Amino acid sequence: MPMIDADGCLLNVTVEGRDGGPTLMLSNSLGSTLQMWEPQMRAFTQVFRVIRYDRRGHGKSQVPPGPYSIERFGRDALAILDDLNIEKVHWCGVSMGGMVGQWLAAHAPGRIGKLVLANTTCYYPDPAIWGARIKAVQETGLAGIADMVIAGWLTQEFRDRNPDVADRMKAMLVATPVEGYLACCEALRALDLREDLPGIKSPTLVVAGRYDKSTPIAMAEAIRSRIPGASMTIVDAAHISNVEAAGPFNDAVLGFLTQR
């Protein structure tokens, strides 16, 4: 599968699924790779051509010096689409991937069909949390924050029932290049998409996790209420709802994307 050049940064991209079908682009959360979408792939590839990629600073993509920005991530996604010669995609992003989706729908509206924004926010009322996260990672590395982060990603109940999944998610987080992770935290600290949202024309589904403490339901509602016509669904999950509540997540996303 191709490595695609986005303004000098090689990005790891995979394309799978139905040839000639409509295209769905999936966009990861902070500290994860395209592997985070495994619970979706069987269902989604039956309907769509599915693009996944590792964000710059993550997975098999390159790690240019930071800080990064949500605009930079949006332009990376556009570089992927240009390289693959794809004009328009449906977008589904979890957390940081949802932030990139908001930026794209506002700044490159011709490239985004329907928009799924899962477990995400348009701004942080207290951006200092990202300064604290940066300091903690600089001091202890990702291993030092991993248990705290995973506790936000997946509920205790889910982790108890699925220790292998929790272990794989933790390994994925800890394997993230520290420089890439920190450069993404800078993008989160600077995040403010509030003024972009009223101009979004893409049909939008907001997905919230009932137990999500990183981007609680109130943050999802802040997005839903700003995007004209957007709807919202709540699944029983913490932050990484596509893993913790894969069945309901897949049903909600596929139902929304395939409805006329």
Ligand SMILES: O=C(O)CC1=CCC(=O)O1
């Ligand atoms: O990883 C976290 O702690 C939560 C998060 C914020 C943005 C994102 O993508 O994940």
